[in-house]
Amino acid sequence: MSAPTRFKASCPDCRSTAELDPDAFRLALGRTSERTYYSFTCPSCGAAVRKRAGERIVEALTGAGVRTMRLHLGQQPSTVA
Numbered sequence: 001m002s003a004p005t006r007f008k009a010s011c012p013d014c015r016s017t018a019e020l021d022p023d024a025f026r027l028a029l030g031r032t033s034e035r036t037y038y039s040f041t042c043p044s045c046g047a048a049v050r051k052r053a054g055e056r057i058v059e060a061l062t063g064a065g066v067r068t069m070r071l072h073l074g075q076q077p078s079t080v081a
């Protein structure tokens with residue numbers, strides 16, 4: 001086994017790029033890819049960043065054990081702590 005996967009994430013606020021562990025991310029799965037997002041907190045400026053997650057990103061993040069919550073229409077997102 002190699003070292004745990006890390007993901008490069010870029011912050012639109014301060015434009016820095018950081019490498020983050022999987023547990024720094026949250027993935028919100030909507031019913032469509034347009035409602036599927038991943039989020040993280042920028043380690044440089046502390047901004048809460050949320051970005052659209054495409055299919056490959058979802059696969060990579062879930063495969064690495066990123067915490068996932070499923071969003072369903074008409075319900076508030078439930079957070080798994």
Ligand SMILES: [Zn+2]
Nearest residue numbers: 011014042045
């Ligand atoms: Zn930032």
